[in-house]
Amino acid sequence: MVKVQRIIVPDTRERCWVLFDAEHQPLIAPNQYLWYLHHLGRSPNTVRAYAHHLQAFSKFLYEENRDWTTLSLTELAKFVTWLRRVSSANSKSRSDTTINTILAAVSSFYEYQDRLGVETDISRSRRFGAKSSYKPFLHHLSRNRPLGRAVMQVRAIRRLPRVFSTQEVQALLNACARRRDRLLVSLLYESGMRVGQMLGLRHADIRSYDGEIDIIPRANSNGALAKSRSPYTVHVSKELMELYADYLVHEYQEATHDYVFVNWWGGRIGAPMTYSTVIDLFRKLGSRTGLHATPHMFRHTHATDLLRAGWDPAYVQRRLGHAQIQTTVNIYAHLSSGDLGKMFAHYQKERAR
Helix, strand or coil, X not given: CCEEEEXXXXXXXXXXXXXXXXXXXXXXXXXXXXXXXXXXXXXXXXXXXXXXXXXXXXXXXXXXXXXXXXXXXXXXXXXXXXXXXXXXXXXXXXXXXXXXXHXXXXXXXXXXXXXXXXCCHHHHHHHCCCCCCCXXXXXXXXCCCXXXXXCCCCCCCCCCCCCCCHHHHHHHXXXXXXXXXXXXXXXXXXXXXXXXXXXXXXXXXXXXXCCEEEECCCCCCCCCCCCCCCCEEEXXXXXXXXHHXXXXXXXXXXXXXXXCCECCCCCCCCCECCHHHHHHHHHHHHHHHCCCCCHHHHHXXXXXXXXXXXXXXXXXXXXXXXXXXXXXXXXXXXXXXXXXXXXXXXXXXXXXX
């Protein structure tokens, strides 16, 4: 069957992922697309995710004995049923959101092939689909271009991001055995940073006297990725800067690099912390507190807290480093029924004045 293989790109030491069939032969068209993503500078994690999505699609084509160039939209719809059936057989049900993510990857693959001039039944149906007398504004400029949306989607239930209560955050902080770990958790909670941004922090990025931390996209030896393409600054509290100073005085040792978060008690001593080290830390915190916790949940919590405090979404967008405000609105602007109840109670008080 189709397998995903990680490779190291010669000379650059960067990671990329490719697909091989049962005879260990590379799948040319999907791999061409994955290399395209790699050369565009997409995150290795993004390329890996797309590789696994195209792996599922390739398995479906193999079982159905079909070629991707002659697959129709109707036959592509069977892929959704296949995804649900396979996940059910493996006792790991895929959510509708996950299925839509896979479909978006397949759609992007067809979009790429269409731009190369490869004729497929899918690309023809997208460009010359259902006819309508309606012509959008500037239709004459875009009528020959492929559509910038997924081939198909399933209706998914939008779920609110899981966030921590103040008591849960305190429990996780109390479970930290090291000053470094307490600083790490506090920084995630107070800044809304992505874990890759935190792992890539250098001491030169921190201005403790101003309470400012610069988020700078750069190549990191520990594989950490900032994701955001432009640098930006987040402001943090005096208490967090005091915790940082406490870490430097009591735990930080001499190192050959400028990374803030370093392995001092396990793994490669003196090496910058990696994603796997942080995952192990959160597993330990979870076992000590009984809470399911991931680094990204602190980002959700921080953004939700800001919105509850009355921050304009535009400010939240800048603080989180989102390129588009719509990303911030789509993810975080759907507060809970409890939040709505509080806002309505406030509205009633204001109206009664």
